Amino acid sequence: MVDGGTVVWVGQEGAADALEPDHTVDLRDAWLAPAFVDAHVHATSTGLALTGLDLTGVPTLALALQAVERQARRARGGAVLGTGWDETTWPEGRPPTAAELDRASYGGVVYLARTDVHSAVASSALLAACPEAAALPGFLPDGLVRQQAHHAVRRTALAAVTPGQRQDAQQAALDRAALLGIACVHECGGPDISGEDDFTALLALPHPVERIGYWGELDGVERALALGAVGAGGDLFADGALGSHTACLQAPYDDADTAGHAYLDAEQVARHITTCTRAGVQAGFHAIGDAALQAVVDGLGAAAQVCGADALRSLRHRVEHAELVTASQVTVLATYGAVASVQPAFDARWGGPEGMYAQRLGPERAAGMNPYAALTAAGVALALGSDSPVTPLDPWGTLRAAVRHRTPASGLSARAAFAAHTRRGWRAARGDAEGVLG
Template identity: 30%
Template structure:
């Protein structure tokens, strides 16, 4: 790949170009798209330089690079780099075995696992303190649920719960911690700067394999230095959305949304209005099966103050809102303040809105960032949503069709569960219910152009046009041809800024396989 990347001009030919019927060639010069058209029409462009590389794409399709508008790169990278134990897609026994093996390896040191999901287990119950005590009698251990809103701790770990953790969010007998207590507990096991750097690099490599060229990462400001280092060499464009606790520091030095360069910039300020459905603490107006309405994480007054200060200082807000009570609180806040629509204020997840709330989002000029992979993971017969909410509310969840029909700006992110855009697109096409389904073209736009628009970068990202950044993903087959198998499509290449950063096999260049 080094020889290819050294060439000032790359000619990708014998391809289909998404959005350009009849075109078979795309020419890249430095970090931009120079031209798109038929090979015969563009031949002269490559001949201008004796160092031009011609890459035969063998009939594959070129799309704009995917933009994951909601991911946690540090968390994802800590799993990818092995610093945390990956418990995703494991059975209960499998998760406990993986944690037990790591406890033997760590020999008394902290063990942190993440990604378990009881909704796919036969008994559908959370991991318990007793289970973790049995497998790790000498090591403090945390097992973080997939959504990050709940964890289970063993007895040794619970001795380290800081006094800042809210007592009502701790179940001392079961070892379950929720929301703010999870964050407080995580402070006991913080990766050092070396681990953070390795995690970011590992997350970037994963993104490249998945065709992701830009990531909006929800991250604490303390990790900013790690993102700054090697930001160009990493070849992943990153938009950081820090938490609201960093607001005063950032405003004091004159920073606001959009500050940065093409590799690293600030997005919006993250606030949690509620929790998650899986942890039973998303704030809903109708009780969960088994009781409870979840919990609002902010008072009306505090959320109003956060949004008012951010809006006045030129900061986009990124507010996590899953249940309809949390969504209502967010909407009432924006409606009362008449916030600046040019800041593209965001609601994240938006899983359980009332129909009237969709209309209110439109009227308030807000943007949505949703996770269609949640549909594939947790909606439909015998699913998490049915277990927690019942069939009726599951049928009303994640109403992508109504949102698109209302012409509300909608971008997709993964929340890292899992981070594959193709899996997310599959969820958007094949939801269990008609109201969850949109077209393949709409889904692709939500993962490309809509993410660029959400980040104020629509002029240079999320599109295949001359002058745009040369951020591309090459698929083995057009996802419009067999949309029922979109999740089976293969990422063949990923290009960022005109550089080939991932290739499934050696490309054919200038007539020969490299």
């Protein structure tokens, strides 16, 4: 029975008739279940991919450049923003260059984020509009930007999006979520992602899909609350991403002479968690590599010494991604009641013996990625999401990927996966009453 938009009772048909409902709808044996929660999205970038240039699945660099040219013609001198390219699947084996983007766009402003959104290529016009990027870590003169250089270039690129374009993109993303049965999304914003105006505009946009906001700024608890966020976390970056060679590892990559990049150390993590805990606010961090995760668990331990383990557990501080996580780190996450916000479609797209994980890490380390069964067995609560536009909004595909993990025994049961993509999405945001029928 539904009262005022809320399911207030579930039971047998005969008992329902005795309640004398005002109106009865025959669902004809359909399965009725709680709606999905996507625990990690970027709505504006998702909408821009839906309404603009999405290079996901484009099979060659040459075809990607042709797509840029078509979009530049449609933009009529406006900026071209795209996402989704993956050089590991291209026969050319490399990203575009600034010179190639210049030719394809007739000298226009072009920003193309890699599929993991932790590096991008920029045209000469965009780089000229962001001169400070050349002095920042991660800048390469051929137009490829990573780390802080990427953050600066992304801010400049998104500044070219008008308020009207932004609203259209956000509307498109939320409409797609609703179409797919997603009733709530966790928006992961921050100063290095999309900016304050973007974040507040999304939270204020009239739409039936609920938005729970996280603001990822170090020591930014007061700012997060002022912006309407429920937590000071989400994409507060402890490292980058494997595909861009910026996830921070304890041992070097197999295919590059680097172990990635640390954006936070354990002391910074501890300070942030302590400040959040004292304020009664949920903290969180983006951490993919095992070295970044070690900084997070060391920070949790140090904060527990100050605030007490019970205080940490009560707030359910979050870790986004937790992909290359060790057994000892899993134990610490469970000890302090941390929630792991994970994206099973990452394993579906990049796992397996021939996938990007194996290219970057070698087969042995790659096989240990995304150990959902081990996390669950240890008592770490999971909340499932997409990180859209990194992977698309696709709740049924997410469930399928969680159950059919590419590493045997690392996946979830169908029941556990469904709970992690519905009720536990609410619980990850400390909403214990939602996500259950009856």
